[in-house]
Each structure stands twice: as structure tokens, then as C-alpha cells.
Amino acid sequence: MGAGAPAYSGTDTVAIAAASPERPLPYVELGMNDEEYQRVRNILGRRPTSSELAIYSVMWSEHCSYKSSKVHLRQFGDKAPKTDKLLVGMGENAGVVDIGQGWAVTFKVESHNHPSYVEPYQGAATGVGGIVRDIMSMGARPIAVMDSLRFGPADAPDTQRVLPGVVAGIGGYGNSLGLPNIGGETAFDACYEQNPLVNALCVGVMKHEDIKRAVAPGPGNKVILFGATTGPDGIGGASVLASATFDEESQKKRPSVQVGDPFMEKLLIECCLELFGEDLVVGIQDLGAAGVSCATTELAAAGTGGMHIDLDLVPLRDETLLPEEILMSESQERMMAVVEPGKVDRFLEICARWEIPATVIGSVTDTRRLVMTWRGETIVDIPPVTAVDEGPVYQRPLEPPQDLGALQSDTPGRLTRPSNGDELRRTVLWLAGSPNLASKTWVTSQYDRYVLGNTVLAMPENAGVVRIDDESGLGIALSLDGNGRYTRLDPYAGAQLALSEAFRNVAATGARPLAVTNCLNFGSPEDPGVMWQFARAVEGLADGCQYLGIPVTGGNVSFYNQTGTTAINPTPVVGVLGVHDDVRRRVNMSLTTDGATIALLGETREEFGGSEWAHVVYGHLGGLPPLVDLKAEAALASVMVSAIRDGLVTAVHDLSDGGLSQTLVESCLRGGLGARITLPGDPFTALFSESVARAMVVVTPGAEARLAALCESAGVPVAQLGVAGGDALTVTGRAPEGDQQELFSIPLHELREAHERMLPSYAD
Structure with a gap:
């Protein structure tokens, strides 16, 4: 990796060396x-x-x-x-991605x-x-945000500390920006205790010709830093904190977390x-992880290769900051922005009108060097491409976890299943009120889901839907899922x-479905x-993306999600x-x-x-x-899209966590209408199996035959389950004796009470 790396000649190597006495450098x-x-x-x-x-660290x-x-x-990229x-x-x-009519959409989760x-x-x-x-x-x-949240057990003290703060932070910032939060997920598991997952997605819209890039071309162009001033908050925050596991010692060394100002944003x-x-920007980069270090090196490396920065010109909230602290701050x-000299005055004028501080801190060069000065001394002279593209690349050792074989062989077959109607009824209520499946209204009610007026669907629907063009009705749907x-x-x-569920939603x-983003949350890469x-x-x-024909457009990797030596469950979160x-x-x-008529699309297996x-x-x-069945997922998606387009169905809800039982509960409570259902085969499997590539649909009266023909042509199994109506969920199926009979009936008010009481009770 490193021993044979070539040296790059600098512009002022002797002066830099003289300014760096042989004192220990804290690279470790x-x-x-x-x-x-x-x-x-x-x-x-x-x-x-x-x-x-x-910078390099x-x-x-x-x-x-x-x-x-x-x-x-x-x-x-290789399989795109x-x-x-x-x-x-x-x-x-x-x-x-191009969504048609000259519109483009950009989205990402981190x-x-x-x-x-x-x-x-x-x-x-x-x-x-x-x-x-x-x-x-x-x-x-930006037109909307989403989030994927995971915490420890809902009743754990750590969760009761973290959950309210996280939800308030998401709501406080997003609501202040005036961006609707249109969906996501909130889940609980012991593996996330002391290591919650907070994955945030944003989607934005533009015309094709308006796309900007993080690039600094054109020697002589000016480099402008604008927005909030630079302070000590978050020095090395995301870049360092996200590269270490949590233990007693590391907690003492944690850098301060960044402090946000949504009104400034x-x-x-x-x-x-x-x-x-007004076409005043040649290139632009936000300052997130690694702050000025990242913005300058990435812009320079992607442009003509050089940049000169005067760190004395960076507006500071704390004048005692050292240059390396200025570089690492994640305020x-x-x-x-990179701006042509003739457009600088207009750039600064617009910033002033919006009360946005803006300062020219340097210029683009063609030297292929990033040079920075501070108090009359050259403190940085590096080839920026080496910081951006020539860092270490590791082929880490791989081997399956030692307990995987035992885990996979410990099948749920040994667990006692409900054997009669009363036990099935009790299980439906348990699941409906369990932390992962219970109503998340306590969370989502703290988010403004309809600000801007273009939200068409939001939580708890299958996916968030936003209108892009008023005249044509062009819009987008987004779902964020993981397990x-x-x-x-x-x-x-x-x-x-995870991909197939988001695709199905x-x-x-x-x-x-058109494109994918992802956030890959895992433990230590050294394991x-x-x-x-x-x-x-x-x-x-x-x-999976290659098979379904939808490219990955970008995303994020989050390693070191573990406390001591105990890693979280590997959790890839996929946005479609x-x-x-x-x-x-x-x-x-x-x-x-x-x-x-209520019908079930897809095949149910004992899973x-x-x-x-x-x-x-x-x-x-x-x-x-x-069992993953991407062919069946693609076929089901085509049927759902065609059936909705042609008006053959009035409602659709996918089947995923909790199986048909949870799908029925959510659809009944969402619409305030009960259902009378007859289960095929074994009632337990029919209700609680989590087989994929399935959806429940409500058929438009008179369209039953057309829907059946559409499903047959696509090779998607379809079976009538029952009808909508009444004020209870009533389920008929095969009794232990083998005959068909009513197994249970749950009034909607009882379902609602079970479904909605969990989160408020834990968060109070």
C-alpha cells in the first residue's frame, strides 16, 4: 500500500518542513x-x-x-x-435520475x-x-425527507433517552426547513441498544440543465465559503466518531456533536x-464530514487540480481555533462554491440579501497542489488527488460468523404455534401492538407531512408519494426498508x-420503480x-438491482456500529x-x-x-x-402498476413483517372499515407467514374478471380472501378438527387500542 508511493514535489517544501519541528504528530x-x-x-x-x-486523517x-x-x-457500478x-x-x-418531461430527481440516504x-x-x-x-x-x-430509525428494546432506559431526542431532532430540523417527512420506518431490537441507527434520506427536484457538480475548474476562479461561521462544534465529528466502536474509553474521547441551525439552512x-x-456557480460542494478539508480537496481534485486557500479569511465563531481545527470542524x-471572477460581486450581493455570510477565501490554480496559508506561513502543500483518490484500500479478511451455522439450524419449527381460534386471535393482537408493528403515529405526528402542499401519500402508507408537476400529475414514490x-x-x-420490500412498496x-439508494449499517470492518x-x-x-433493472445511484456505508465487541445485526437499508x-x-x-372483494396476490409458503x-x-x-423470488417480485409489481393505472383496484397493501395478519389490521384501521376473511389452508401459516412477493388488493366492483386475467397473463397467483365491511375483523378458516368455521372476530376499536397504545406508553 504505502512503502513504494511516489513523492510529489511541492511549491514550498523547505518552508513547510522548517515550520514543522520534529515533535510527535498524533496520527494514531x-x-x-x-x-x-x-x-x-x-x-x-x-x-x-x-x-x-x-486533512489526510x-x-x-x-x-x-x-x-x-x-x-x-x-x-x-460493474453490475449496473x-x-x-x-x-x-x-x-x-x-x-x-430522469423522471420525464425534462424533470430530474436526486435522492440519497446517509x-x-x-x-x-x-x-x-x-x-x-x-x-x-x-x-x-x-x-x-x-x-x-429539496422537496421531502424520510428516515429509517432503529433503537434498543422499546422499554429500555437507553431507548427512552435516545428515542424522544432523535424524533424531536428530526422533526425540529425538518419542520423548520418546511420539508415534509413522507415516510420511513421505526424499529426496535436489543442489538441496537447503545448503538441506534439514524438514517436520513432527502429527495430533490430540478430540470436537467440545472444539475451541478462538485468540481473546481478554471484557474483564476474564486473559492467562496458561504453560510454559517466555523466553530469548534463537531471537530472531527462524523469522520472520526463514525470510525470507532463504542466502549467506556472511547466515550470519554468523543468529540462534540455538530450543532444545527435549521433557519440558517x-x-x-x-x-x-x-x-x-442566475448561473453564478461553476462548482459547488457542501461542508459535511471533514468540513473545509473535504470541500477543498474534493473540489480541487475534480477540477483543474489546484487551489490556493487563505485560512485567515475563513469566518470564525471562535478566534482561538488552530488551523487544523478549522480544517476538521464540521460546523x-x-x-x-467556485465562481468566475466577474460574477463574484453578484454572488456576494445575493448572499447579503439572504443574510448569508459569504467570503472569498481563495482561488483555483492549475498547479495540481492544494496550498493553504495561515498567518503568513504555508501550512498545507499537497496534491489533493492523493487525499481524495489515493488513500489506503483494504481487502479485509472475510469468514462467516462462527455462530451462523447454529443460528440457521435453530429453526422456528420447534416453537409452539397457536392451535385454536382464541390463540390465533391473541397472536393477532400481540403482533398489532408489538414495538415493531404498532402504530408509529406518536413519531410521525411530530413531523409535518404535508407542508409545501405536494405530498400525496405519507406514513403509514406503503410509500411516500410527492407531486412534481401540477399540470400533468407527474410524481415520485419513495420507500425505505430494511430487516x-x-x-x-x-x-x-x-x-x-430489503430491496424487494422497498420495490414492492x-x-x-x-x-x-426506477432507482436505488442505500445505507449499509454494519459492525467493525476489522472483524x-x-x-x-x-x-x-x-x-x-x-x-438484485441488476436483475430488477434499477441502478444504485449512491449511498452510504456506516461501519463500527457496535458496543465493545458486540456488533449490531447487519442492517442494509434500501431506498427505492x-x-x-x-x-x-x-x-x-x-x-x-x-x-x-379482497384478494391476495402471490404465493404463501410456510416461512x-x-x-x-x-x-x-x-x-x-x-x-x-x-425465500427471495425476484422474478415473482417483478411480476407482482407489473400487475399492481397496471391494475392501479387501469382502475381495477381501489386499495393495495403489501405483505411483509407480520404477514397477512398485520396487513389486514393496518388496512382496516386506516380505512375505518372491517373485513370478513376466509383463510386458505393452515390458518397460522396464512396469517403470519412472511413470504415475499405478495400484496392484498381491494378489487373495484365489477373488475374481478379483468384482474384475474391480468394476474394470469403475468403468472401471479390470485385468490379471493373475502369482502370489506362491518366494524370488526372476522376470520374464518380450518379448525383443529378440520372443518371450516369462524375462528375469531376482533372489533376495530379493540384492534385500534392494541395497535396505538405502545409507543406513547413507552415515551411518556
């Missing part, structure tokens, strides 16, 4: 090992200054460089399906896990702020859009199951078992974006038509490995997850 404390530090010395041909070391951190993951992530819809792919701040454990409100709030700026930096107007959004509208609400238990049992299948609204899980999950997701030609033809999941039933009733994790 900054997360670098001996070999990495030696590589820096070989690149520079000398000892680095403390400021140069700061954050840019080569796990969080910024993907040094343990990039050898696997290449599969997303051919499509003319992908306008900007991986490697930029966010991917961009993690803010570790900061949200340290300081829940600010950790979650700045996670939202950071992903919004990624979308802004592509030239887009709102002004920054509007300011950027006006700057873009929020900051952007960096750590499935992935723990089989990482390859678990990643594909988007299609269940009537949208055509061969974790790296095996990661490699298999990436391979599974890449293969779909396109609605006309959102006025979408459907929701509510039962509202009295007497309408309970990693299921909610086993988890809720017995605390059991074992066996194999449901």
Missing part, C-alpha cells in the same frame, strides 16, 4: 495506523505538517474514504443495469448513527441538515437556488429482501465475520424511487368500499425464519429468512 489518535502515516510521508517526500496530517478515515468497503462497492434514466451516478454528492447516540437531538437534526445539503449541492430544490437553500438560477450550514434479523440469518438474501402505490456479512450483503444487493406518470391515479392501503411472530412471541431468531 486521529485514526491512522503506522503504514498509513508512512504513506503520507512517502507521498509528500517529507514529514507532514499538523494541518496536512489533519479525515479524508482517509473509514467514513470519508470507504477504505474497507470500496473493493466491494464497485459491484454496484443499462439505463438511459441515470443522469448522475455514484461518486457525486447524490445520484440523479447515516448519523454515532452522533445521535451521543446527543440525540442534535445528532439526528444535523443528520437531516447534512443530507439536505447533499441534495442542494446537486442543484436541486432554510435561508441557505433559497440563496443557493437564486445563485443557481453545519456551510457551502463552498436486520433477515440479514443476520443470511446477508445475501437479507439485502435482497413503491409499486403498491402505482409507481414504476472478519462482519466483513463477510458486508461483502455478501453488497453482492446480494448488486445482483419510483415514478408516477399521474399521481391522481395512485391508491392507498385503506379499506373504504363496503362489500368490495417463519426471522419473522415478527417468532421475535415477538418467543424472542427467537433462527432458521432461514423467506
Whole structure:
């Protein structure tokens, strides 16, 4: 990796060396090992200054460089399906796809896990702020956010500390920005105690010609830092904190978490859009992880290769900051732009009108060097490409976790199943009120879901839907899904199951799935078992996207999600974006038509490995997850999209966690209408199996034959379950004696009470 690295000649090597006395440099404390530090010395041909070391340490951190993951992530590019819809792919701040009529959409999901454990409100709030700026930096107007949240047991003291703060932070920042939160997920599992997952997604919209890039071309162009001032908050925060596991000692060393100002960010959004509208920006980059270090090196490396920065010009909140602290600060609400000299005055004028501080701090050069001065001394002189593209790349050892075989062989078959109607009824209520399946209204009611007026569907629907064009009805659908238990049992299948659920959710609204983003949450990459899980999950997701014909546009890797030596369940979170030609033809999941036929699409098998039933009733994790069937998923999606477009169905709800039982509960309560259902085969399997590629539909009266013909042509099994109506969920099926009879009936008010009491009771 490092010993043979070539030296790069600098502009002022002697002066820099003289300014760096032979005092110990804390490269180990900054997360670098001996070999990495030696590589820096070989690149520079000398000892680095403390400021140069700061740049390399954050840019080569796990969080910024993907040094343990990039050898696997290449599969997303190598296996990407051919499509003319992908306008900007991986490697930029966010991917961009063409959705038609000259419109483009950019979307991405990222993690803010570790900061949200340290300081829940600010950790979650700045996670939202950071992903919004990624979308802004592509030239887009942010139009909606989503989040995927995971905590320890709902009744654990740690969860009761973290959960309210995280939810308040997401709501406080997003609501202040005026962005609707249109969906996501909130889940609980003991493995996430002391290591919550807070994954935030943002989506933005623009015209094709408005796309911006993180690039600094044109020697003589000016570098402008604008937005909030730079302070000591979050110095090395995401870049260092996300590259270490939590233990007693590391908690003492945690850097401060970034502090957000959503009102400044709102002004920054509007300011950027006006700057873009007047074509004043040649290149732009947000300042997130690694702050000024990242923005300058990435812009320079992607442009003509050089930049000169005067750090004395960086506006500071704390004048005592050292240059390396200025470089590593992750203060929020900051952007960096490259602007032609003749347009600088107009740029600054617009910023002033929006009350956004803006300062020219340097210029673009063609030297292929990033040079920084501070108080009359050159403190940085490096080739920026070495910090961005020539960092260490590790092929970490891989081997399956030692307990995987025993885990997979411990099937749920040994667990006692409900044997009569009363036990089935009790199980339906248990699941409906369990932490993962209970109503999340306590969470989502703290988010504004309908601000801006373009939200068509939001939580708890299958997917969030947003209108893009008022006249044509063009819109998008988004779903964000993952299941750590499935992935723990089989990482390859678990990643594909997350993909297939998000794919199915988007299609269940009537949208055509188009593209994918992901956030890959795993334990330490230095653990061969974790790296095996990661490699298999990436391979599974890449293969799944290739089969379904939807490219990965970008995403995020979050390693070191563990406390001590105990890692979380491997948790790939997958976001799928779909396109609605006309959102006025979408459907929701509510039962509202009295007497309408309820039908089940897809095949049900006896599949309970990693299921909610086993988890809720017995605390059991074992066996194999449901069988992945991507061919069936694609066929089901095509049927749902066509049936919705042609008006054959009035409601659709996918089947996933909790099986048909949970789907019925949610659809009945959402629409305020009961159902009379007759179960095929074994009632337990019919109700609680989590077989994939299935959906429940409410058929438009008179369209039964047309729906059956559509399903037959696509090879999708269809079976009538019953009818909507009444004020109870009434289920008929095969009794233990073998005859058909009413197994149970649950009034909607009892279902609602069970479904809605859980989260408020824990959060009070």
C-alpha cells in the first residue's frame, strides 16, 4: 500500500518542513495506523505538517474514504443495469435520475448513527441538515425527507433517552426547513441498544440543465465559503466518531456533536437556488464530514487540480481555533462554491440579501497542489488527488460468523404455534401492538407531512408519494426498508429482501420503480465475520438491482456500529424511487368500499425464519429468512402498476413483517372499515407467514374478471380472501378438527387500542 508511493514535489517544501519541528504528530489518535502515516510521508517526500496530517486523517478515515468497503462497492457500478434514466451516478454528492418531461430527481440516504447516540437531538437534526445539503449541492430544490430509525428494546432506559431526542431532532430540523417527512420506518431490537441507527434520506427536484457538480475548474476562479461561521462544534465529528466502536474509553474521547441551525439552512437553500438560477456557480460542494478539508480537496481534485486557500479569511465563531481545527470542524450550514471572477460581486450581493455570510477565501490554480496559508506561513502543500483518490484500500479478511451455522439450524419449527381460534386471535393482537408493528403515529405526528402542499401519500402508507408537476400529475414514490434479523440469518438474501420490500412498496402505490439508494449499517470492518456479512450483503444487493433493472445511484456505508465487541445485526437499508406518470391515479392501503372483494396476490409458503411472530412471541431468531423470488417480485409489481393505472383496484397493501395478519389490521384501521376473511389452508401459516412477493388488493366492483386475467397473463397467483365491511375483523378458516368455521372476530376499536397504545406508553 504505502512503502513504494511516489513523492510529489511541492511549491514550498523547505518552508513547510522548517515550520514543522520534529515533535510527535498524533496520527494514531486521529485514526491512522503506522503504514498509513508512512504513506503520507512517502507521498509528500517529507514529514507532514499538523494541518496536512489533519486533512489526510479525515479524508482517509473509514467514513470519508470507504477504505474497507470500496473493493466491494464497485459491484454496484460493474453490475449496473443499462439505463438511459441515470443522469448522475455514484461518486457525486447524490445520484440523479430522469423522471420525464425534462424533470430530474436526486435522492440519497446517509447515516448519523454515532452522533445521535451521543446527543440525540442534535445528532439526528444535523443528520437531516447534512443530507439536505447533499441534495442542494446537486442543484436541486429539496422537496421531502424520510428516515429509517432503529433503537434498543422499546422499554429500555437507553431507548427512552435516545428515542424522544432523535424524533424531536428530526422533526425540529425538518419542520423548520418546511420539508415534509413522507415516510420511513421505526424499529426496535436489543442489538441496537447503545448503538441506534439514524438514517436520513432527502429527495430533490430540478430540470436537467440545472444539475451541478462538485468540481473546481478554471484557474483564476474564486473559492467562496458561504453560510454559517466555523466553530469548534463537531471537530472531527462524523469522520472520526463514525470510525470507532463504542466502549467506556472511547466515550470519554468523543468529540462534540455538530450543532444545527435549521433557519440558517432554510435561508441557505433559497440563496443557493437564486445563485443557481442566475448561473453564478461553476462548482459547488457542501461542508459535511471533514468540513473545509473535504470541500477543498474534493473540489480541487475534480477540477483543474489546484487551489490556493487563505485560512485567515475563513469566518470564525471562535478566534482561538488552530488551523487544523478549522480544517476538521464540521460546523453545519456551510457551502463552498467556485465562481468566475466577474460574477463574484453578484454572488456576494445575493448572499447579503439572504443574510448569508459569504467570503472569498481563495482561488483555483492549475498547479495540481492544494496550498493553504495561515498567518503568513504555508501550512498545507499537497496534491489533493492523493487525499481524495489515493488513500489506503483494504481487502479485509472475510469468514462467516462462527455462530451462523447454529443460528440457521435453530429453526422456528420447534416453537409452539397457536392451535385454536382464541390463540390465533391473541397472536393477532400481540403482533398489532408489538414495538415493531404498532402504530408509529406518536413519531410521525411530530413531523409535518404535508407542508409545501405536494405530498400525496405519507406514513403509514406503503410509500411516500410527492407531486412534481401540477399540470400533468407527474410524481415520485419513495420507500425505505430494511430487516436486520433477515440479514443476520443470511446477508445475501437479507439485502435482497430489503430491496424487494422497498420495490414492492413503491409499486403498491402505482409507481414504476426506477432507482436505488442505500445505507449499509454494519459492525467493525476489522472483524472478519462482519466483513463477510458486508461483502455478501453488497453482492446480494448488486445482483438484485441488476436483475430488477434499477441502478444504485449512491449511498452510504456506516461501519463500527457496535458496543465493545458486540456488533449490531447487519442492517442494509434500501431506498427505492419510483415514478408516477399521474399521481391522481395512485391508491392507498385503506379499506373504504363496503362489500368490495379482497384478494391476495402471490404465493404463501410456510416461512417463519426471522419473522415478527417468532421475535415477538418467543424472542427467537433462527432458521432461514423467506425465500427471495425476484422474478415473482417483478411480476407482482407489473400487475399492481397496471391494475392501479387501469382502475381495477381501489386499495393495495403489501405483505411483509407480520404477514397477512398485520396487513389486514393496518388496512382496516386506516380505512375505518372491517373485513370478513376466509383463510386458505393452515390458518397460522396464512396469517403470519412472511413470504415475499405478495400484496392484498381491494378489487373495484365489477373488475374481478379483468384482474384475474391480468394476474394470469403475468403468472401471479390470485385468490379471493373475502369482502370489506362491518366494524370488526372476522376470520374464518380450518379448525383443529378440520372443518371450516369462524375462528375469531376482533372489533376495530379493540384492534385500534392494541395497535396505538405502545409507543406513547413507552415515551411518556
